[in-house]
Amino acid sequence: MKVLIIALRAPQLPLRNGYDVHLYYLLRELARVHDVYVFIPQGGPSPPDIGVTWYTDDAESSNRSSQVQGLASFARRQAATMAPGLSKAVSQIRPDVAHVASDRLAPLGRELSDVPAVMGAIDAAHLNAKADMRNAGPALPRHLARYLVTRHLVRSLYPSYASVTVVSNEDATALRSLVPNLPLRVIPNGVDAAEYAPRPGVERAELQLLFTGALNYPPNVHAAELLAQEILPRVRESVPDAHLRLVGRDPSDTVAALEDHSGVEVIPNVPDMVPYLSEATVFVCPMTSGTGIKNKLLEAMANELPCVTTPLALRGIEATPGSDVLVGSDVDQLSAAAVRLLGHSELRIRLGKSGRALVERDHSWQSVSEKYTDLYEEIT
Secondary structure, X not given: OEEEEEOOOOOOOOXXXXXXXXXXXXXXXXXXXXXXXXXXXXOOOXXXXXXXXXXXXXXXXHHOHHHHOOOXXXXXXXXXHHHHHHHHXXXXXXXXXXXXXXXXXXXXXXXXXXXXXXXXEEOOHHHHHHHHOOOOHHHHHHHHHHHHHHHHHHHHHHHHOOEEEEOOHHHHHHHHHHOOOOOEEEOOOXXXXXXXXXXXXXXXXXXXXXXXXXXXXXXXXXXHHHHHXXXXXXXXXXXXXXXXXXXXXXXXXXXXXXXXXXXXXXXXXXXXXXXXXXXXXXXXEOOOXXXXXXXXXXXXXXXXXXXXXXXXXXXXXXXXXXXXXXXXXXXXXXXXXXXXXXXXXXXXXXXXXXXXXXXXXXXXXXXXXXXXXHHHHHHO
C-alpha cells in the first residue's frame, strides 16, 4: 500500500518532544510493510534515514501569497503555504491513503478530496487550550482566541476525513462533544521498550524521586511545582533524605527556580534520558492538566521504574492501580504512595516488572503501526 503522511516537520535525532517521538517510530514501523511517502514543508534539517521517501514543499512563495492572505488562524496559514506542493505530491505519488499527522494541518484535507484520508489528531487540542486559560493572567485573550479557533477547526474540518485518530477514550469523548458523529478511532501511543530498558550496570539510587518531560510546557511546569513545593516536603516528613530530580528540555524560569527548594535538582537538556530513569528510585507523574497519553509515563514503565501517577496522567494506558502503578488523586495521596514505594523494595520491583510487561504487551510501536494499517485498509 502507498501511504502518504503529511507532517509539520521531519523528526530529528535526538527526539525532543512527543510529536517527534510519535512520528519517528510510526514512520519507521509503517515503512517495514508499506511504501511510505512523507510530505513536509521546505527547509529544515535533513530528515532521518528510516526507510521512507521524503517530499518537500517546493512551491514558489509567490504562488502562495494570495492563498495565505486573509486567513485568520495559524492552522489555515500553515496549510495554505503547503497546499500547492501537496497537490503536486499527490498527483505524482497517487497514494492509496493519506494521513495528516497534526491537527495544525487539518485544513489540508481539502487537497485530499480524492484520497481516503486520516486526521491524526492524537489528542483533543481544545482541552489543552482550555487548560492554558486557567493561569493565563494578562495572556488570557490570546489563550481564549486559541481555544475558540481550535474548537472551530475541529467542527469545520474534521468531518471531512474518513477517520480521526486519538490516543485515549477521554480524548475521543471530548471530540465527540463537539462533533457527535465524528468517525473516531482510538490508537494508543507506543514506546521503544528495548531502548528504554534499564541500563546494564546502572544501579538505582536510594530515595530518589524523578519527573521528566519538556520543562517549559505549562502542564509539566505545574506538575514540577507540585512535586517540589508540596509533594517532596510531605515525603520528607517520613523519609528525610528523599530528594527530587526534574530532568528535561528547556526548563522555564519557574522550574529553574525550584532548585532553591531543599532536595530539588533541575537537570536540563540531557542527550539521553535512559540513564536518569535507570538511576531513579520512583517516578512521580502528578499531572493535573493536558491531554493524550503521557509518553514520559510509558518510558518510565518500560524502564521497570515503579510509578506514582494521577488518574489524568494514566489516561490511555490500561494499567491496573496497585498492580502496575500506584495512583493518587491529590498531593496527600501521591505523597503517601511515594513514601510507600521508597520504603518497600519488593513492591518497587513488582510494580516495575508489571509496568514493563504492560508496555511490551500494549504499547509496542509494532502493535501501534498494525492498528494504523488496519484502519488504512478499512477506509480504502
